Structure formats: C-alpha cells, structure tokens
Amino acid sequence: MGIPLIDLTGALQFGAARSAAVAAELRRACMGPGFFYVRNHGVPQELIARQFALVQQFFDLPLAGKEAISLHKSPSMRGYESLGGQTLDAGARPDLKESFYCGLDYAADHPYVQRGYHSYGRNQWPAELPELGDQCRTYIAAMQQLALRLMQLLALSLHLPEDYFDHTHASPMLTLRLLRYPPHPEGADALTFGAGEHTDWGAITLLAQDRHGGLEVKLPSGEWAAATPVEGALVVNLGDMIPRWTNGLYRSNPHRVRNVHSGGAPRHSIPFFYTPDYEAQVVPVPTCVPAGEVPRYEPCTVGEHLQAMYRKTYGLSDSKQAAMA
C-alpha cells in the first residue's frame, strides 16, 4: 500500500452526504500508513500559492532581518530558526533547514499565557515583510477549518458521533511552520537530512509542499515511500495524539525529508500542526477499547502529552525552548 489519495468532495460540511464513504477511506489510510493526500479540501489554491510566494520572500531576507525575530527571543515558540537549529533524529546530524514558526496570537491576559503553557503567546513578524502577518492569519484560519472537519471525519471513522472531538477545540495550539531546505549536499553521508526521522506530536498535520518532493514516509512494512507532490492536494498525517486517542488503532508514522529531487534548488514546504486545547483530555475512545480490556494508554491532557514528548526528545522541561516536531 502506498500513500492513498482521498477526495473530500461532498464531505466538507457537517452531516454531508459523502461523509460516511470518506470516513471509511480515512479509516483504511489511518490504520495503514497514517499518511494520505486530500484533494478538493476547500482551501483555495490561490491562498496556498500566495503563501508560498511569501515563504520564498521571507527566507530571501538578509539573515540579520530574520535573526531579529529569532525563536530564542520568544517565550512562546514563535519566530525564526536558523539552519541546523533543530535535530529531529537524535542519531543524525542537525537538520538542513531554516524555519519560521507562527500560530494563533494569544493575548497576555489569556489564562493559558498566564499559566505559561508552551507555545501560547504572541507572534513575531519580520519588519521587512509587513504583509506576512495577515497572510499567515488567513492561511491558519483556512487550515484550522479543514483540520476541524478532518477531526469530525476521524470521529465518524471511529464509529463515534461526528462532533465527538469538537469540545477539544476551545483554545487550540495551532502552529504554522514555514520551511526552506537547501539542496542536499553532494556526497553527504547517510546521517544527513533536511529533516531527520520523526513523528509529529499533535493530532493532525496538513502539509503543503512545493513541486520538488523530498518527503519520505515510513510504511508499516518498514519501507520508505516518497510522498511525491500531487497537484492541488495536501499531505495529511496523524500526530502521536491520535494513537493515544485510538488505543493504537491509528498510526502516527515516522517521516523524514531529503531535498534530493530539486535539481539543486531549495525546497519549500508549509506544515500546519493542529493540536487541540492544552487542557483537553486525551482518553482512549470507547470504540477502540474492546470490552474487558485495559486501554494501552493512561488518560492524559494534551499538555501532559506534549510535555512528555519534549522531555523524551530534548531532555528539556516544556518551559525551555524546544522545537515542535
């Protein structure tokens, strides 16, 4: 099985006619690779194209302009991370990518900011590219809508009410990441990656990638499959919260990036990480725990799960700078 392509036509609205059929396709994809493409997903192509144009302009800014809004100046994981700033696979070399993080703006008096929850706070925007803020806000709103709809279809696919997860969206942690990968160095060793092997930690990732490709997905068989770009489609993958919710039925599969197909050009990609409300409970859903069996995972909150991941992969407390995979 490769990476399936799911057409969301007729399934984008609550209660829509094709939802059950799409949910059945989702179930197969989530029990298999945990990765799939979606098309006719409702996010306008022009919005995605405009986002890519600004991503390019952002990374083309002089380094000093980007460093002025460094991630390290942000208490809430927002801003620029330079080349080699993250090592997603601890057994490999630092990742060959530059990135920029932004998300929902949470005001200083929001309870989650006051409680110091990781990544809740305000964005930093580059002075040289004033239109980036508005564009990212519009893009995030469109991706948020799609992520919420996919959570509803996921609920259906688990034979749960369509609105089962809706209450976990109250103050979500939405992270948009802009990425530029330089060309893979010639003669690089086997420990060199644009992004080392990792799983994502949230619930759902919606990835827009340029035409070059380079994303590789580890299939349940252990083989690596190229997530070749599909015109008009987004790549969707499940984060580690979903196996917790589904008692291990649905996968969050490892993936990595090597920019080896671009003919020497940089590669750009835009992952949107949907993570529910920090205080929401992640409890294995009833339809995934056979009667009389003990769930594989202890109930936890979204925040507790994230803190455990930060500790496991960085040896850091969640209040320190740690990158969101």
Ligand SMILES: O=C(O)CCC(=O)C(=O)O
């Ligand atoms: O750039 C890509 O295609 C994937 C990036 C990724 O996996 C991540 O940022 O978590």
Ligand SMILES: [Fe+2]
């Ligand atoms: Fe990822």
